[in-house]
Amino acid sequence: MTASHLHDPGFLDGNSPSHSFREVLSGTSSVSRFSPLKVSSCHVLPALLISNEELDALGARFKFALVRKFPGSRLSLESIHKFFFNLKLNGELSVIVLNKNNVLIKLRNDLDCCRVFAHRSYFVNNCYMELDKLSSHFDVCVESPIIPIWISFPILIPHLFSSCILQGLGFIFGQPLKTDNATANGSRPSVDRVLVELDITKQYPDQIWLDSETLGYAQNVEIEVFPFYCGHCKALGHSKAECSVLHPILLLSPYM
Template sequence: MFFNLDAEGSNSPSKSRSFKEVLSGASSSGDIFPNVQQSIFNGVPAVLLSDEEVLKLASPFQFTLVGKFGLRRPNLDAIRNFFSSLKLMSFYSVGLLDARHVAIQLSNDLDYSRVFARCSYFIHNCQMRVLKWTPFFDIKEESPIVPIWISFPNLRLHFFNSKVLNALGSIFGRPLQTDQATSSRTRPSVARVLVEVVISKKHPKEIWVGSKAYGYLQKAEFEKVPDFCNHCKYMVMPLWTVLNFIRT
């Protein structure tokens, strides 16, 4: 069942329930019951929820991504078989959003980072670009939130620390992971952090690191940032991205 994270290892169909059963609290499935107000908004009937309630409803989907296909899309079984071949660590689910988009529900941060970091895959010779899902995702647009490797060249050795690296990444967005050489401290010339970055915004190129008295200006370098059109809300994929994934 799509998005049923409790269904791992079970082939039994879910029992259909009426709205009366669900809303009476007869289920222990962990459903969230928001405060809902029926009203009129902008001249049309409306179901109104607070911003807090919307975010609460979205919380079970924190590891959700969207796969977007171009002119062609393989059938759903082929897409699911592809994800099976990735040997992900935990339960996942794939379902259609529309003819060009699939929702990819993952269940942990490591699988999420691994799938999102690649940005694009080819499935049966059809390119699938990976987009971030948010509560405000619109299939008619593309999210400007993209995983970007940020390098910190000549970061001082004592700052190769997980809390410091997380803080450095957090200046630009949500840190996902460091690369192996950074975490093992085997490449002291540069630290690299993968960060979810809003590429439609400007970001600083230098950061002050350390105490006010003994700190220094640390450079931050963004690697391979795609262009994003703020007018049409679409990414412009550079040629190097397409050629790289054709080769691999």
């Protein structure tokens, strides 16, 4: 069973009045165009099957969105807005409550997103807040293993001190966000640093090949130590070997 071709105007924009699905999906505005959706079954359950391409298209309007997690009590929306106002961001933002422990922060540009996400966590009014990058497969019940990590490239050849080259180096490992100030202004040529969104469940090389195939060289790479991630708990802070859920004996023997 398939539905007709549709346009997807998206929700969570805060500026659309309520309409019927027929009104919304028959629109002709410049919004995402989708192939027929497939209603089927999967894993013995009724299913609406959505392709990865369609999920990516749906997520495009959230490319500068972050999710704030509150392990304890959540701050009021007024406090969150005040916190961001004091950061003096360049663009506008909106804050949307997802549930009692999570809020969606929709930023409007890459600069603000990089600046806020680079810190990963904040204390505001004595309340601890963690940041996750929103993705098409985001789950509010688990912690994302994709976090910003500094990668250093020591003794980089001077003619490679270029934003284009540094961004390309970052893409080898993940999604590059920015360089540090010393790299940007060239005041520390001995080490160039790039902040990159890394999946910390993966392993990365300590050397890469740089320059041309014939005249290039092996460039050393130094990755900032990143936190452990437990694939069982889907949480940061401990490894599977240290997981008390998988290994209850650890609760009885804290010094093992």
